[in-house]
Amino acid sequence: MMQAYFEGKREASNIGALVTILSFGFAILGLVIAYGIYFGWIPLGERANILRWSQGINTVEIIVTAASLIYAVCFARTLYGLARREQSSLRWSQWMFFVTIMIGAAILLSVAIPVGLKFSLLLGQVSDLRLLISEDVGGLAAIALSIGEALISISLFIIALVALLALLVFLIPPLEALRDRPGISMIVSPPRKFIQAILIVLGIGVIGFLVAGAAVVAEYPGQTTIRDAENHRLLAGLLFFLPGFFGYRVVRQVEEQSDELRRAVALTPGKFIRAELAKSPSAGAIIGFIAIFMGFTMATDLFLEPSSVASFLSNVATKGVIAIGVTYLMISGEFDLSVGSILGVTALSFMNFMTHGAPIFGVVGPIPAALLAILVAFVLGAINGVLLISTRIPSFIVTLGTMLAFRAITLVAIAGGRILRYSDHHTELPVIGISNIVFLALAVIGLALVAFTAYRVLPVLFRGAAQAWSIRANNGDFGTSSAIVRAFVFALILLILLAIVVWLAAVLSYHGSASGGEIVEVGYFDLFNGRVLAIGEEGDFFHMQIPRNANVRLAIVWWFIFVAIFHVVLTSTSFGNSIFATGGNEGAARAQGVNVDRVKLQNFVIVALLTGIAAIYETARNPGVDPLKGTGWELEVIAMTVIGGALLTGGYGSVVGSLLGALIFGMLQTGLVLVGIESRLFSGTIGVIIIAAVVLNTLVRGARQN
Amino acid sequence: MEYKQKNDNALVDMIDIHKYFGSVQVLRGIDFHVDRQEIVGLLGDNGAGKSTLIKVLTGYHSLTRGQIFFDDEAVRINSPHDARELGIETVHQDLALVPLMSIARNFWLGQEPTYEVGPFRFLDKKKMASESIRALADVGIHIRDSEETVGNMSGGERQSVAIGRAVYFGKKLLILDEPTSALSVGETQKVLDYTIAAKEKGMSVIFITHNIRHVYEVADRFTIIERGHKLGDFHKSEVSENEVADMIVTGQIPERLRLFDEEEGEVA
Numbered sequence: 023m024m025q026a027y028f029e030g031k032r033e034a035s036n037i038g039a040l041v042t043i044l045s046f047g048f049a050i051l052g053l054v055i056a057y058g059i060y061f062g063w064i065p066l067g068e069r070a071n072i073l074r075w076s077q078g079i080n081t082v083e084i085i086v087t088a089a090s091l092i093y094a095v096c097f098a099r100t101l102y103g104l105a106r107r108e109q110s111s112l113r114w115s116q117w118m119f120f121v122t123i124m125i126g127a128a129i130l131l132s133v134a135i136p137v138g139l140k141f142s143l144l145l146g147q148v149s150d151l152r153l154l155i156s157e158d159v160g161g162l163a164a165i166a167l168s169i170g171e172a173l174i175s176i177s178l179f180i181i182a183l184v185a186l187l188a189l190l191v192f193l194i195p196p197l198e199a200l201r202d203r204p205g206i207s208m209i210v211s212p213p214r215k216f217i218q219a220i221l222i223v224l225g226i227g228v229i230g231f232l233v234a235g236a237a238v239v240a241e242y243p244g245q246t247t248i249r250d251a252e253n254h255r256l257l258a259g260l261l262f263f264l265p266g267f268f269g270y271r272v273v274r275q276v277e278e279q280s281d282e283l284r285r286a287v288a289l290t291p292g293k294f295i296r297a298e299l300a301k302s303p304s305a306g307a308i309i310g311f312i313a314i315f316m317g318f319t320m321a322t323d324l325f326l327e328p329s330s331v332a333s334f335l336s337n338v339a340t341k342g343v344i345a346i347g348v349t350y351l352m353i354s355g356e357f358d359l360s361v362g363s364i365l366g367v368t369a370l371s372f373m374n375f376m377t378h379g380a381p382i383f384g385v386v387g388p389i390p391a392a393l394l395a396i397l398v399a400f401v402l403g404a405i406n407g408v409l410l411i412s413t414r415i416p417s418f419i420v421t422l423g424t425m426l427a428f429r430a431i432t433l434v435a436i437a438g439g440r441i442l443r444y445s446d447h448h449t450e451l452p453v454i455g456i457s458n459i460v461f462l463a464l465a466v467i468g469l470a471l472v473a474f475t476a477y478r479v480l481p482v483l484f485r486g487a488a489q490a491w492s493i494r495a496n497n498g499d500f501g502t503s504s505a506i507v508r509a510f511v512f513a514l515i516l517l518i519l520l521a522i523v524v525w526l527a528a529v530l531s532y533h534g535s536a537s538g539g540e541i542v543e544v545g546y547f548d549l550f551n552g553r554v555l556a557i558g559e560e561g562d563f564f565h566m567q568i569p570r571n572a573n574v575r576l577a578i579v580w581w582f583i584f585v586a587i588f589h590v591v592l593t594s595t596s597f598g599n600s601i602f603a604t605g606g607n608e609g610a611a612r613a614q615g616v617n618v619d620r621v622k623l624q625n626f627v628i629v630a631l632l633t634g635i636a637a638i639y640e641t642a643r644n645p646g647v648d649p650l651k652g653t654g655w656e657l658e659v660i661a662m663t664v665i666g667g668a669l670l671t672g673g674y675g676s677v678v679g680s681l682l683g684a685l686i687f688g689m690l691q692t693g694l695v696l697v698g699i700e701s702r703l704f705s706g707t708i709g710v711i712i713i714a715a716v717v718l719n720t721l722v723r724g725a726r727q728n
Numbered sequence: 729m730e731y732k733q734k735n736d737n738a739l740v741d742m743i744d745i746h747k748y749f750g751s752v753q754v755l756r757g758i759d760f761h762v763d764r765q766e767i768v769g770l771l772g773d774n775g776a777g778k779s780t781l782i783k784v785l786t787g788y789h790s791l792t793r794g795q796i797f798f799d800d801e802a803v804r805i806n807s808p809h810d811a812r813e814l815g816i817e818t819v820h821q822d823l824a825l826v827p828l829m830s831i832a833r834n835f836w837l838g839q840e841p842t843y844e845v846g847p848f849r850f851l852d853k854k855k856m857a858s859e860s861i862r863a864l865a866d867v868g869i870h871i872r873d874s875e876e877t878v879g880n881m882s883g884g885e886r887q888s889v890a891i892g893r894a895v896y897f898g899k900k901l902l903i904l905d906e907p908t909s910a911l912s913v914g915e916t917q918k919v920l921d922y923t924i925a926a927k928e929k930g931m932s933v934i935f936i937t938h939n940i941r942h943v944y945e946v947a948d949r950f951t952i953i954e955r956g957h958k959l960g961d962f963h964k965s966e967v968s969e970n971e972v973a974d975m976i977v978t979g980q981i982p983e984r985l986r987l988f989d990e991e992e993g994e995v996a
Binding site: 590594595596598599600602603606607609610611612613614615616617669673674 | 808818825
């Protein structure tokens, strides 16, 4: 019917007109929201405490205002296209409606998630919920609860029954032989309509439960850390979701009715996103990261606080560093169970060299001790690698053995479960004076990096934008618009680079001037993994405003630097290529002249070195080593890597995936506590997440292969 | 023991090759040669020793006794790397490409083009993409996207990419190990076409198969191996397809051909 509209047929133009009106409505809505946020009557900034520069200026508010404005402008452009009956405005409006659905869904979830969570927590606290509801909340909620309970139990019972019967058919051979008989085939593969009916019943039950929950939660504000129910936002959510969904459906029908060729070329937004995700090894981790981040942000105000974010980043930074190495190793088809023990031995050596003395050098300071300890880690990793390539035993067994063997070193060296503490041997923590020249040098390096990025990126972007502008007339209906978008992207990146330059210039002038030109006393340990507040002025790390209570550790910075370096090495060097080949098809790699054994040995050493560095971080954060340090880390790190999309069988994975896996890990660790769920549920949650992430990864990969 | 090259025009000349695994004699003095720009069909029943012979040539196995001449020089091939350095490329049924990697990355694996930034060397991804598409088009293989993973390609396409790669890197000898055994009729025909294209670009090809029909179409000469011995070398003009098939099955040379073999120096 939209097609008829575009062809100018009068009788079919109703839906076209409706879509046009919808676009108009959304354009105005975007403007209203931007206006509302800017003048403060949509209170967004209260929620988003992170990234608050100083009193009154809130980055999140600015970003959302800008996004609403862009949203309004895009819808206005769509409107213009629809009015002029431009064919390509269809694709455009489809994307706009897709975004609208997402906004609506986000608003709806921001009500549903806190309600669901708080309700379930209350269920745990209150002994008789029905009594509570009938006394305090009232009849409607009680009815909704009964209906919800009944429907959920019925549908779950039917699902369980069908599943059990199907399992029996599968288990008992005589029944299996009969599977084509009508009665049995009903069980083995239930008709679609039946499944849909059950799901609808289940859905109504869940909604009933949520309605009762919303009523109860509204009755008990402020009892938990979970955000109070804001049921009035449901209306706003539906206002976005339903019209957006309608518009999306209508526009989609048009494309499917249009001719074959256009259907083949035109990707719907859903298909496009799926195809893009399928290109990344860590699709599951990306989806999981967004879902968990959004979920916690919506559930509680405590999550997006600087102190919470800093705490979860600090908690996983060291494990994240190890996960980088384990990802390399896993991509090359091997596996390391001994990282926990290597961590223990390295931490012990580091501490021992500073307290009791190293073999030749005697008692040494922190930096030589760190270097020597990393050398120890190197040796341990080399032992793993050499054992593997010389005996050809599977790495699972080799590293299982070395895990136990290396653990014996710490158990023997530190007798009787004592803790080797730095403070037992030295009265003061070691201190180093950092001259302002170091800070100046760092700032200059930063400037050079920015200059290099600008040199590589800006000319390309500028040329692209200029070209798009010069051919805008021949570039279809949206030629001018896409040229403007390109110019906009160019300007945005230029602005970001300029902002970094201004910031570095401020650092330069501060440390170059007389007032900042003193030597800063810094603890050695703080350099490895201190609170960043310990470096630089109070509350000021390189002129970044960081709240006093935030536990921002320097290891986070190191971690991100390592991720960047190792990501580039993996994706853009021939060494990275040979890692993928070694794990993907060892025979092919060997036939192409890749030295497979050397690649594996190198990867074992890389894991061990990164583990050694992680051990230094851990020890610097808390200068004491106990014999069991690092026990159980190996599995946690492997979990992070697997969530991040690395295949246990090798040949596939990414460093960024391991970063996301570690972040998911950290968010759950901190978020579950903030939400008020028992921390005992942490390992259970992680278990579910691992399986879900791997299933997602497999599904997305399958989508690409079809 | 001193060996001399027997065939003057040969690219590869393997003389008196013995290979024992412990007390098991797998190869018992085989002479095998491949001339320049020649396609040789290496035939034999399962267990005849043809893959062992090829593994000796490609450095997977060391030989117990004998001598290999390559490009008129006596060589020792101790590892696959050595074979590769000489210009010998093997395309195995499964071992040719890495399924989870893209076409471009597979194409350049082991010899990636790089550019330098200071002391660091990074992959030249643009060149990897454009050159691999161009090089494969040269031998008649047209791919849509060099970033597509090899795992999504059909068996024939994979073989083709592997052959195209060998041609591009100017290898002298291409060894195809059972290249057509898992392919459909159409794909087989394509692989055979690429084999001829490789020959026209100046390469020699060893084509190992049990399926005589595939190799009869493209090969110039057949070498038949039977329980560690060479049964004989036969030019395509001398024998019919059926005779070759009979020889593989029975291990006997037909009466009509026996005279030729004595001249070739067949071990009785």
